[in-house]
Amino acid sequence: MEEKKPIILTKNLTKVYDTGAVPVKAVNSVSLEVFKGEFTALVGPSGSGKTTLLNLIGGLDHPTSGQVLVNQVDISKMKKSALIDFRLQNIGFVFQAYNLIPVLTAKENIEFVMLLQKRSKGEREQRVRELLNEVDLLDKMNDRPAQLSGGQQQRVAVARALASKPAFILADEPTANLDSKTAGNLLDLMARLNHEENITFIFSTHDQRVIDRAHRIITLVDGAVAEDQLVAQPVDHS
Template sequence: MEQIQKTDVIVTESVMKVYDADGIPVNALNGVDLTIQSGEFTAIVGPSGSGKTTFLNIISGLDAPTEGKVWLSGKVLSEMGGNELSDFRRDNIGFIFQAYNLIPVLTVEENVEYIMLLAGVPKTERHDRVVAMLETVGLKDVEDRLPTQLSGGQQQRVAIARAMVSEPAIILADEPTANLDSKTGADLLEMMRRLNDETGMTFIFSTHDPMVMESAKRLITLRDGKVDTDETK
């Protein structure tokens, strides 16, 4: 392994993932070697089953690789214990999921506040940052609503706010526009692109959406669990 550079936020080395599908081994990733640098706005694309979501799960420590290593902000994920990994994710990664995955019993404000609460951010600071973030994503009037009382677009905005409010180094977004209409999707994409420009956060998407591919500064295509193409625009 070559020396990891300071600007390399994610480095994967020969990452393999084999799932057991009812006794039949399925190779989701077949030796992926990638380096993603700080501030990138990268889209991982490829057909269904190419390993996009698996790749995101593995580089975030949500899943463990069968073989290979992942460095995230210079640390090897497989060497961390459960609590350490949770803390590391909390402090370094923001997640945006296709199905929004908000906590159903918490209000919009509480959902956005939750990660900062886990991180022990003081109450006043939490409140100020939540208010500012909700304003950024255009949700300051619905802060007391529960996720079920919001539209899909609004829920995804909450998810974006939750992912970004603690200012992590990396935002991982798994098909963030898949459940949204094209107008809402375009608005949110524009917002994320703007935040990437303004804050320098690293955005990594897995997507089928041509609009996201268009916006991305780097496009990595996976096919059969391997990097097929890797283009920087």
């Protein structure tokens, strides 16, 4: 039987910030494996290293020591320019503040990532429609971010993250700026994508609603993994 390989593998991952007199170990020797289709929440108090770990996994930052392998490719020593391309092809990001391009419409924001991937116009058009349909925003496709609500913007951000057909999606506090109902709708969307299309999500979050939906909860304390818990039965909020 073929061994199941992780899509993310970190080995003794450490990040030290030398910001002053005392170096700060934001991530401390973290080793973990994430497999295809997981719905994982990184939790922990503020300053526990959630975002830093997410940045290291996402290739936004270089580790001080240790390794990050994405689909067996070691990205920890990659040059910045190569990392940009790697992120484009392999990783989707959803940010707390949505971070859509304000001068582009919802449709263009989603299409933009595929344009960077140099996909054909036909393919882009088709995929944009599919994704807008998926996030239920077909009627808002020509609206700019300022014309959309926070929840709608975050759904566009999810669609943008999916547009590049990434290996996984990293979501940094995706519900932090949303009201309870909107956050619930967004989580429903991501849970459905995870369930129906086997899309891997890794969240950093404080939000109990996200934690309740997670299949796996990794708790960080002082940059180290304090607990790594598989949830047999996530809480169903619907």
